[in-house]
Amino acid sequence: MAARVESLDSRRRARRTAVAALPAPAPRVVRALPAVPRRPRTGLRELLRETVNELWEQFTPDVVRELNEEVAARLRRMPTQTNEYGYDPWGLNVDVARQAMVISALLYRYYFRVEAIGIEHIPDGRVLVISNHAGQVAIDAAMIGTATVLEREPPRIVRGMGEYWLPTVPFVNLLMSRTGSVVGTPKNCTDLLAREEAVIAFPEGVHGMNKLFSERYRLQRFGSGFMRLALSTRTPIVPVAVIGSEEQAPAIANLTGLGRLLGMPAFPVTVTWPWLGPLGLLPLPTKYRIYFGKPMRFEGDPDDEDAVIDRKVQKVVDTIQGMIDKGLREREGIFF
Numbered sequence: 527m528a529a530r531v532e533s534l535d536s537r538r539r540a541r542r543t544a545v546a547a548l549p550a551p552a553p554r555v556v557r558a559l560p561a562v563p564r565r566p567r568t569g570l571r572e573l574l575r576e577t578v579n580e581l582w583e584q585f586t587p588d589v590v591r592e593l594n595e596e597v598a599a600r601l602r603r604m605p606t607q608t609n610e611y612g613y614d615p616w617g618l619n620v621d622v623a624r625q626a627m628v629i630s631a632l633l634y635r636y637y638f639r640v641e642a643i644g645i646e647h648i649p650d651g652r653v654l655v656i657s658n659h660a661g662q663v664a665i666d667a668a669m670i671g672t673a674t675v676l677e678r679e680p681p682r683i684v685r686g687m688g689e690y691w692l693p694t695v696p697f698v699n700l701l702m703s704r705t706g707s708v709v710g711t712p713k714n715c716t717d718l719l720a721r722e723e724a725v726i727a728f729p730e731g732v733h734g735m736n737k738l739f740s741e742r743y744r745l746q747r748f749g750s751g752f753m754r755l756a757l758s759t760r761t762p763i764v765p766v767a768v769i770g771s772e773e774q775a776p777a778i779a780n781l782t783g784l785g786r787l788l789g790m791p792a793f794p795v796t797v798t799w800p801w802l803g804p805l806g807l808l809p810l811p812t813k814y815r816i817y818f819g820k821p822m823r824f825e826g827d828p829d830d831e832d833a834v835i836d837r838k839v840q841k842v843v844d845t846i847q848g849m850i851d852k853g854l855r856e857r858e859g860i861f862f
Contacts, residue, residue, distance in 0.1 A: 590628065593635075597627045600681040605650075606706075606723065616685075616718070617703030623683065626705045627675060633665070634672040637811050638770065642673040644818040648682065648764055652719040653821070654756055655684055657766035658745055658846055659728035660737060666771040669814055670726060671706075684726040685718050712755060719759045727752050729839075739776035743769075743850050748843050750835045757828035757838075762821035765842055767849035769817070773860050774809035812860055817849045 601624055612620040634640045648655070657670060667686055675681045687710030688702055708714040710727065718725050729748035737746060756763055822845065824838050 589636075590632070593631050594624070594628050597631055597675065598624050600675055601627070601683075604675070604681045604683055606683055607721070616706075616708050616714070618683070618706045619704045622701075622704035623706060626701070627672065630668045630672040631676060634669055634676065634814075638665075638669060638774075638814040640669050640673060640814040640816060642677045642816050642818070644820075645673055645677045645816075647818045647820050648674065648678055648724065649762060649821055651722045652759065652761045653724045654719070654752060654761050654763045655724060655726040655766055656752060656763050656842055656846070657726065657728055658743075658768055658771075658850060659730045660742065660768070660772040663775075663809075665774065665809060666768045666814075667726060667728070669771075670766060670768070670816060673816055674724065682724050684724045687715060687725060687727045712751065715755050716759060719755070719761050737772075737777065739772075739778065742772040742776075743854060745843055745847050745850075748839050750832065750839050753824065753835050753839050753842070754828040756824060757826050762823050763842060764821050765819040765845045765849065767817040767819070767846050767853055768814065769850065769853040769857060770812040770814035770860070774812045810861075813857070813862055815853055815857060817853055819845060819849055 601620055606614060606618065608614045608618070608620060655670065657666065659666060664686075671684045671686070674684050683706045686702070686707035688707050702708070708718070715725055715727075729750075729752055730746040731749065737744075752763070755761070822842060826834065826838065
């Protein structure tokens with residue numbers, strides 16, 4: 527037994543000696559693969575991320591402070607009459623309007639990068655501003671109102687005609703009145719026009735605001751109330767076309783049953799940045815272009831039959847649709 531163990535050890539020592547005597551292997555040569563140039567990121571997600579990052583870098587305290595001073599100075603020059611406490615008869619408060627306008631102005635200049643074309647067409651005195659409507663939330667209305675403050679001379683606040691259900695939303699009713707909007711009743715509109723105010727209305731209503739992406743830039747049926755008001759108050763109408771709002775929150779579905787349950791006219795499901803979300807609360811940074819047309823003046827009896835009024839309404843519809851089509855042909859891209 528001892529002899530077999532000694533023989534096994536002898537064989538192991540001989541094998542280790544033989545291995546040690548072998549020449550060292552040649553070093554392995556690893557050839558580097560040629561570098562493959564990376565393709566630039568051109569997807570929508572990357573494009574939006576870069577755009578948002580660039581915009582965010584511009585939001586500095588100095589920018590906000592300067593914009594606040596600019597808005598305050600321009601609001602002091604607006605023709606709207608307020609009392610010694612800064613309120614008008616409908617609850618507009620200049621200080622609250624200034625704070626809200628600074629936020630709108632940041633979005634106007636740095637997020638949606640709005641271009642206002644033809645804003646000089648808004649006359650002094652009473653005027654009805656009639657526009658297409660889209661985007662799930664009334665950002666288009668805010669951008670039009672911001673344009674009339676920042677771009678027009680002299681600056682003007684346009685008074686919004688809100689849907690009847692909006693004041694039922696907590697805090698919205700107070701914010702509406704303090705920033706110049708009112709519930710869209712004929713009485714409110716008539717009284718505002720009697721005080722030579724600029725009033726904005728969207729005759730498409732919620733049917734325009736909540737339209738699906740497949741229906742973008744196709745005007746929905748206009749109500750005729752604005753035309754009867756224009757005739758009864760002898761007010762010119764400025765047609766407006768907004769390009770960009772109809773891609774800010776593309777609607778892929780509309781949960782009308784859920785909307786009714788929540789007391790809302792609709793509950794759209796939208797594709798927003800950076801995820802799927804309801805109601806367009808996180809809009810995409812589309813490029814806004816707002817076209818203001820020349821004033822349109824109409825004559826006639828405001829109590830005429832619907833067919834007579836509808837012919838006048840159709841002239842406004844055709845004008846705005848023509849402005850939309852022209853704006854779409856001229857733009858180079860949705861985001862730039």
